[in-house]
Amino acid sequence: MENKPFKGVCQCMKLKIVWPSLVVILFSAMEAPADTAKLGPEMILNGGMEAGNPPEKWKTVNDVTLSADVNPGSGEHCLKIIQSGKKAGLARQDVSTVPGKKYELTLKYKCQPDSTARIEGWDHKNGRNLFAEHKTEGVWTVYKYVVTIPSGCESVGILLYAFGSGSVVWYDDVSFKAIEE
Numbered sequence: 001m002e003n004k005p006f007k008g009v010c011q012c013m014k015l016k017i018v019w020p021s022l023v024v025i026l027f028s029a030m031e032a033p034a035d036t037a038k039l040g041p042e043m044i045l046n047g048g049m050e051a052g053n054p055p056e057k058w059k060t061v062n063d064v065t066l067s068a069d070v071n072p073g074s075g076e077h078c079l080k081i082i083q084s085g086k087k088a089g090l091a092r093q094d095v096s097t098v099p100g101k102k103y104e105l106t107l108k109y110k111c112q113p114d115s116t117a118r119i120e121g122w123d124h125k126n127g128r129n130l131f132a133e134h135k136t137e138g139v140w141t142v143y144k145y146v147v148t149i150p151s152g153c154e155s156v157g158i159l160l161y162a163f164g165s166g167s168v169v170w171y172d173d174v175s176f177k178a179i180e181e
């Protein structure tokens with residue numbers, strides 16, 4: 001019985017200590033993550049796939065059919081790629097790059113069931129991949145990759161595949177920008 005008032009005081013003090021901590025935690029959680037990277041101008045032409053059918057500025061490599069399609073990632077149209085051959089086919093656009101500089105690629109993709117998207121950066125000078133990833137999500141999904149351009153590489157191919165025979169993949173909002181540091 002004698003301990004009760006003492007215990008009550010302790011709990012009250014605990015609350016006084018805990019309450020400010022909770023406020024600090026809540027405010028910390030509300031802060032948006034800082035994204036201070038300053039991006040240069042857009043380097044991809046018709047990345048929103050709104051101009052032309054098939055979308056303008058995108059070249060084909062190997063056996064694929066490109067077309068503009070509805071139900072896009074944004075705007076009114078997206079790029080649809082149907083793989084029709086044995087070799088992996090793709091849509092391609094080249095961008096000029098500065099060795100040593102960092103660039104950010106962002107895009108949205110969506111795969112038909114049992115289809116695979118392959119997103120690749122091709123170093124024309126050194127003849128190798130800077131990055132290459134396979135994706136299978138069946139809903140519009142954002143892809144983001146930051147690449148540091150190696151020595152001598154002044155041109156990068158942005159390669160968008162429907163990977164594997166019969167694959168059907170959609171792309172939209174393709175963007176490639178320098179990160180100014």
Ligand SMILES: [Ca+2]
Nearest residue numbers: 048074075077
């Ligand atoms: Ca679009």
